[in-house]
Amino acid sequence: MxxxxxxxxxxxxxxxxxxxxxxxxxxxCNIYQVGDLDAWGIPTSSNPQIYTKWSKNHNLKIGDSLFFLYPPSQDSVIQVTGDSYNSCNLKDPILYMNNGNSLFNITKPGNFYFTSGVEGHCVKSQKLHISVYGNGSFVEDSPADGPAAPAPSYPTVFGAIPVTASAxxxxxxxxxxxxxxxxxxxxxxxx
Structure with a gap:
């Protein structure tokens, strides 16, 4: 045959x-590098609102990921409540990441707040607020609801994640x- x-x-x-x-x-799903080419750090005097502008220029959705790139010996990322974000309170974060190439996966709609875990960086505007919409609905933060459960963040076990400036x-x-x-x-x- x-x-x-x-x-x-x-x-x-x-x-x-x-x-x-x-x-x-x-x-x-897209991976967005927070701050694009500027990465995660204290904003410069020439661009003090970099993270506010960055979040407004990206339409994030469920399934996307935020990639925070920074020197692990000098910085970190914490997820905090809206109140802690506004007051730069670093105590009792929802999530703590410090490996230098931290990935935060967006698994549900809502508001998410991040800041540097290093004392003094938040007051220098190293903080990020994102709003994520899903399936035509949006969950607004409510003080009665308390802090939202964190979206899972996974450590990078195979080295740095190759990421372009933005998705x-x-x-x-x-x-x-x-x-x-x-x-x-x-x-x-x-x-």
Missing amino acids: GNIKTPIPKSQFWYTLLFLVSIQNKVL SPLLEIPVLMFAVAAGIFMSVIVI
Whole structure:
């Protein structure tokens, strides 16, 4: 018996292509480097509101991650309540990260507050507030609710995470290119 090629029905090709294109936006989550090229540190006098501007320029969603890059011997990141954020209170953080390449995964909608864990950095505007919307709804912080449970943060066990200055919609192109390439490959097999 020689090589017998069973043709793949053309309808299967189109179903596969349709499936890959439909999940393209659902499977892509972005990693955003906080501060972009400036990373995580005390803002400079030329750009004192860097983190306020940064959060307004990024539309974060559930599934995205924040990447805080900083020298671990000189800084850290803590997640705090809204009140602690406003008063720069570093006591009793919700989450403490100090490995220099900290990743915070957004797992639910709401307001999230971060500051440096080093005394004096928060009052120098090294702090970040983000609002995350999900499925058309938004959970507003309420003092009666108390602090929200932290989204899980995972240590980087294989070294630094390669991150571009910020996530780009161009990251979606490889999935579409894969779908087109798979379709071309499947159509060649059918012929």
